[in-house]
Amino acid sequence: MSNVRQAVLFSFATRYSAMIVGLVSAMVVARLLTPDEIGTFAIASAIVMVMSEFRLLGAGMYLVRENELTDAKIRSATGLTILISWGMGLGIWTAAPAIAAFYELEPIKVIFRILSISFFLAPAISIPTALLTRDFRFRQLFIVRICTSLTNLASTIGLIMLGYSFYALAWGYTLAVIAELFLIFFFRPQGMPWTPNFKNLGPIARFGIYNSLAGFFRRGVVTAPDMIIGKLGTTTQVGLFSRGLGFIEFVSQTLMMGVKPVVLPYLSQVQRSGDNVNDAYIAATVLLGGIIWPILAVASVVSLPAIRLFFGDQWDAAAPYATLIAYWAMFRSVHWFSSDLLVAKGKEKLMVLKEGGMFAFYVSGIALAFPSGLMAVAGVFTVAGLVDLVLTTWLLTRFVGLQPLRMARSWLPNLAVTALCWGAAWLIFNNGDFVSKGVPNTFWAVAAILPLVWLMVIFMVRHPLKQEVILFLRWFANHWPRPRS
Structure with a gap:
């Protein structure tokens, strides 16, 4: 390891x-x-x-x-x-x-x-x-x-x-x-x-066509709004919705993609060694969820000050979209490694069918919701994320042998950490002076306090991340320069 x-x-x-x-x-x-x-x-x-x-x-x-x-x-x-x-x-x-x-x-x-x-x-x-x-x-x-x-x-x-x-x-x-x-x-x-x-080229092409189609559908989910709104609406609408979606994608992808390049080699290695891949998958999702769910929950609370701080007040209108899309990203992150699990198990065809079905759901939903406004489009993302979570859980249970009750029990610490971090962020934001001063002071308060809240809670609920934090602190202590006597 x-x-x-x-x-x-x-x-x-x-x-x-x-x-x-x-x-x-x-x-x-x-x-x-x-x-x-x-x-x-x-x-x-x-x-x-x-x-x-x-x-x-x-x-x-x-x-x-x-x-x-x-x-x-x-x-x-x-x-x-x-x-x-x-x-x-x-x-x-x-x-x-x-x-x-x-x-x-x-x-x-x-x-x-x-x-x-x-x-x-x-x-x-x-x-x-x-x-x-x-x-x-x-x-x-x-x-x-x-x-x-x-x-x-x-x-x-x-x-x-x-x-x-x-x-x-x-x-x-x-x-x-x-x-x-x-x-x-x-x-x-x-x-x-x-x-x-x-x-x-046949063996590679047969493997590759499934993975490329799955990647096409996954990428298409986040790019479809630009293409559909670009045709039905204006470039300004494209820019605003793209900024709201992009802000949440930036937050979530920074965390998820930091681990994802290692997951397929790791799961493939577990599969080759004959160990239980499903156990490794559940452990990986819990560790990722313990980090990304609290951060996305907090992002949904502070989307307005965050967007104003980072991008300027000309993008304020994108904040409500970001709030709804944050919940979509949370649902989506639960099975973010599902494609890697299916590849490791040799189930690429199943992966493509699932991703293709969800892509069709997103495209039709965006097209139907757009006449009602961009908030309706953001709502489609939230609903689709929940549908994706339920569908992927069923598929992994039916075809890969994943135990959903075991996974749900493993995720209970994540729910506790997320709820407490979201509640702390909400209390800080709603008692701050962002509105009165016109600057994102509450964002900085949240950024300063929430890491401490998160750290305290993972130790309190004995989250699996506790051991990783301890190992990191030991490594840091061993590598921290000591003053010479």
């Missing part, structure tokens, strides 16, 4: 470092660009990012999961990624004028073509990244991520200052991908084969 713990620590370090850089970028960009400008980019990037789920066709996950990895399999994965990714890059470039005409937004054509560059670079990045992940080399991946994040930050803000408006967001992303290419080439595993092989 030591290599897994170290991998989790570096994965968390990667995400938290990227979070800080991303937060700085979002704070600056939100003040330099208008909701209309950000909405225009959101429409174009939503379409491209959804399509990006197919550009690797699951080749990376295939390499991570394989019991015996050979040079031939790596070459075939590279060949398949080239065929799919380059083909999609060319398709995006060609389709750009038609998409721009559909949305009646000419700038989308240029944004599409800038973002298409990343598709041509993807094969040279994704395959060595998968091999580094398989070997738990998250220290190197940490360096790659922080450098690419800084590249994105510097280039985006610099180009905005030069007057490139929303085009700066597209170029910032693309320049970061180019930087990632050079860094991954430097850290690539020794002896890694680079020459692609276009034979024996």
Whole structure:
């Protein structure tokens, strides 16, 4: 378990470092660009990012999961990624004028073509990244991520200052991908084969199509509002809803994605060793829930001061959407590792069916709710999150053998921690002076007090995180510089 713990620590370090850089970028960009400008980019990037789920066709996950990895399999994965990714890059470039005409937004054509560059670079990045992940080399991946994040930050803000408006967001992303290419080439595993092989692609494609479809549906859930509202409403509405959803996604993904890169290798390792994967899954969800549920519950309370502090008062209208979406994120996080469990168990087809059904639910709900306003759209997210939780629990019980009552009992400490943290945040917020002074003083009060409340409660209810905190404190004490005598 030591290599897994170290991998989790570096994965968390990667995400938290990227979070800080991303937060700085979002704070600056939100003040330099208008909701209309950000909405225009959101429409174009939503379409491209959804399509990006197919550009690797699951080749990376295939390499991570394989019991015996050979040079031939790596070459075939590279060949398949080239065929799919380059083909999609060319398709995006060609389709750009038609998409721009559909949305009646000419700038989308240029944004599409800038973002298409990343598709041509993807094969040279994704395959060595998968091999580094398989070997738990998250220290190197940490360096790659922080450098690419800084590249994105510097280039985006610099180009905005030069007057490139929303085009700066597209170029910032693309320049970061180019930087990632050079860094991954430097850290690539020794002896890694680079020459692609276009034979024996069937096993990888069969595995990859399920994972890519599932990723497409998952990504589509958070990008569908941009595409649907962009067609039915205005770019300003897209920008405001995207900011509310983006704020909650930023909070939740920073936490969940810090652990997720380690989960599939870990569950696959457990499966290969013959241990109980379901037990490992429940333990992982409880640990994640003990962190993310209290934070999201608090975020639902302080969404207005948080958004005003980080993005400026021109985004105040996004706060009510963020409050409802926070509950959606809580429901969704319970089974955030379900895709990894299904992959480890070889149930990729079931994963796709579930994700596809939920995607259809979201799309139809958003389209039907939009005439009633953006709050109705946010409400659809909350309801859909609850439906997703119930459906996923049933599927894992029926087809994987998960014990729902055992999982529910394991989650009781999470509910206690969340309720107490939410209550503390509500008391602070409703007795603060945010309204009277017009500044988010209560946000800072919540940020200062709630970590102590959380720490006290996990010890009080004997949450499994208690042991992780103790281990961290021991590690910190052993590594803290001691004064020389």
